[in-house]
Amino acid sequence: MKTSPISHWHQENLATLIQATGYIRQYLENKLENKAPQPLPAETILPTSALANLCRLFYLTEFERDIILLCTALEIDPTVAQLCAKLQGNPQLNYPTLALALTTFPQASWSVLSSQNPLQSWKLIEIGTGFTLTQAPLRINPRILSYLVGEPAFDEQLMGFVHPLPLHLEQIPLAPSQEQIVEQLVAIWSELSSSSPTLQLCGGEITAKYAIAKAVSIRLGYNLHVMSAMALTQLPNEIYQIKQRWEREALLNNSLLLLECDDIFPNELKPGFTVSQFVEHLQTPVIISSGQRLQVKHNHLITFDVPQLSYQEQAGIWATHLGTQSNQLNGEITKLVSQFNLSNATIQAACLQFKLQKAHPHTSDTPHANLWDFCRHQARPDIDGLAQRIDTSATWDDLVLPEQQRQVLADIATQLRQRAKVYQEWGFAGKASRGLGISALFHGESGTGKTMAAEVLANQFRLDLYRIDLSAVVSKYIGETEKNLERIFTAAETGGVILLFDEADALFGKRTEVQDSRDRHANVEVSYLLQRIEVYQGLAILTTNLKNALDSAFLRRIRFMVAFPFPETSSRSEIWQRIFPSQTPTQGLDYEKLGQLKVAGGNIRNIAMNAAFLAADTDEPVMMKHILQAAQREYLKLKRLLNDEETKGWI
Numbered sequence: 001m002k003t004s005p006i007s008h009w010h011q012e013n014l015a016t017l018i019q020a021t022g023y024i025r026q027y028l029e030n031k032l033e034n035k036a037p038q039p040l041p042a043e044t045i046l047p048t049s050a051l052a053n054l055c056r057l058f059y060l061t062e063f064e065r066d067i068i069l070l071c072t073a074l075e076i077d078p079t080v081a082q083l084c085a086k087l088q089g090n091p092q093l094n095y096p097t098l099a100l101a102l103t104t105f106p107q108a109s110w111s112v113l114s115s116q117n118p119l120q121s122w123k124l125i126e127i128g129t130g131f132t133l134t135q136a137p138l139r140i141n142p143r144i145l146s147y148l149v150g151e152p153a154f155d156e157q158l159m160g161f162v163h164p165l166p167l168h169l170e171q172i173p174l175a176p177s178q179e180q181i182v183e184q185l186v187a188i189w190s191e192l193s194s195s196s197p198t199l200q201l202c203g204g205e206i207t208a209k210y211a212i213a214k215a216v217s218i219r220l221g222y223n224l225h226v227m228s229a230m231a232l233t234q235l236p237n238e239i240y241q242i243k244q245r246w247e248r249e250a251l252l253n254n255s256l257l258l259l260e261c262d263d264i265f266p267n268e269l270k271p272g273f274t275v276s277q278f279v280e281h282l283q284t285p286v287i288i289s290s291g292q293r294l295q296v297k298h299n300h301l302i303t304f305d306v307p308q309l310s311y312q313e314q315a316g317i318w319a320t321h322l323g324t325q326s327n328q329l330n331g332e333i334t335k336l337v338s339q340f341n342l343s344n345a346t347i348q349a350a351c352l353q354f355k356l357q358k359a360h361p362h363t364s365d366t367p368h369a370n371l372w373d374f375c376r377h378q379a380r381p382d383i384d385g386l387a388q389r390i391d392t393s394a395t396w397d398d399l400v401l402p403e404q405q406r407q408v409l410a411d412i413a414t415q416l417r418q419r420a421k422v423y424q425e426w427g428f429a430g431k432a433s434r435g436l437g438i439s440a441l442f443h444g445e446s447g448t449g450k451t452m453a454a455e456v457l458a459n460q461f462r463l464d465l466y467r468i469d470l471s472a473v474v475s476k477y478i479g480e481t482e483k484n485l486e487r488i489f490t491a492a493e494t495g496g497v498i499l500l501f502d503e504a505d506a507l508f509g510k511r512t513e514v515q516d517s518r519d520r521h522a523n524v525e526v527s528y529l530l531q532r533i534e535v536y537q538g539l540a541i542l543t544t545n546l547k548n549a550l551d552s553a554f555l556r557r558i559r560f561m562v563a564f565p566f567p568e569t570s571s572r573s574e575i576w577q578r579i580f581p582s583q584t585p586t587q588g589l590d591y592e593k594l595g596q597l598k599v600a601g602g603n604i605r606n607i608a609m610n611a612a613f614l615a616a617d618t619d620e621p622v623m624m625k626h627i628l629q630a631a632q633r634e635y636l637k638l639k640r641l642l643n644d645e646e647t648k649g650w651i
Helices: 005-032 050-057 062-076 080-087 098-104 142-149 176-191 206-220 229-233 236-253 275-280 311-329 332-339 344-359 367-378 403-417 419-425 450-460 480-492 517-535 552-556 569-579 601-617 624-637
Strands: 125-127 138-140 162-164 198-202 223-228 255-260 286-290 301-305 387-390 438-444 464-468 497-501 539-544 560-564
Touching (some): 005 050, 005 098, 005 142, 062 125, 062 142, 176 206, 206 286, 229 275, 236 255, 438 450, 480 497, 480 517, 601 624
Parallel strands (some): 198 301, 497 539
Antiparallel strands (some): 162 223
């Protein structure tokens, strides 16, 4: 049977180790017999063996190498313990010590007593407790013993927070723009390898950064391991131990470290010790993955921004993975790419989902609709606590507005529908990246249909609608409001989201003359928002009851403005005709008379629902008397009196 190269190396490596430890045993025997020591011949150690590589990695002297071999011999040769005891004149001292090594081996050096010596600083050996340092028992580190015998291992102290890249992330192909980043990183690293450059990948697409790091490690011949920066929230001394253990592991495994800083602010981990300090003193290859740029006092911190995949790249990935089935989508890919900014891995998953749905349909929706919904769910932003997702079901039939306002809303719908053609096919996106989003201001009294209009647009295009919680966004602490808004906009830019800033005047108010630091801070917030909303490439809707309170510079950046008037009598009658679901039993309702109630659509909805509860409680259909009772209570809430003119002829 032919021996594989790997097993052949293991045989040669183990033979080298046994032969080398045999010479160490001979040292001890010669010492007992007062014979001159026989030096370990250089040719005994195979250049490709783990022992030879260990000496090269940690720059070990012959004396330090012999101490390693002495401790190894104790593990694999049962006669060594007795020799140690005889040489030290005590049956209890049946183990190696520094004193034994210093008096036995040639080229002995007292430098091994220093904590800076490689044996101690790299924890290649373990020194037990003893009366003196030189009399303390020596033991080879288990990780080093595994390395010497050629068995795969990993430092158990690192297993909780350092791990190989998951297999599914290794199989993500790179887009052309990402391949270009890999080429630049490899070229820089190859040029500056002697000075251990630190590379930084910035951006929100984590899987793309994983794929780039993997490609770089393969090109440079490294194994890739991942560490979360959350491990560096421990005490500084513990972090030092982590760094030291990782450096040793990186040398033994020829590994490159991908340090994940995406979920934290790297410079705000723990007073006295930060990620930047960890990186600055790291002597082995490292790539930092972060959402924001990490600023460190490091001579060779080289940063690359990893952008979202371009429109053309995403379209190419869709076409590649759908193959001939892409023709069955009838232009749906164009809509998907223009709406959602998805990663390579997510697009692959969506294509697989589409193929499975085509082969085994299990819902009443079409495969096209299921594909759209899958992408929408994958693109949902992580902005819990700052926004609330609204389930939408409202349609154009539910919206009662004058023709002029309906036409402006229809124009918004047109731009949502034709974004891909105008921006990509007709080249507007190539002119500038700013101003490609759609912004709209809905202004009018409460209850006039502003939020419902947003729901109608979201429902028509099967997009998620998120209402921004201003109470959670606005902060009294300087800079926190901007951070919260940046998190919202960045997360929402993956696509599939309509942002609804309800009562936006609280956030987008007029800038004022600076009288104190609070005015200056408020003006900075507004200025930031003016810039940020201009570059947001989704649909942002702002609603307000106080249009005049908004900053004029902000109004200039709004593409659409829709005034929601207080409904006239005929409009109110139309709202009443549509307000009750088809399942609701009604009897004798006069919609023209109901239109006499001088309330907005939101109040009409409240009255209709309360009337339905009153009717249900008496086991009757909804009648005018129930609506009258509900209207009286709604008017009390509004602190108004329900006059006879509004209810004339009701009952």
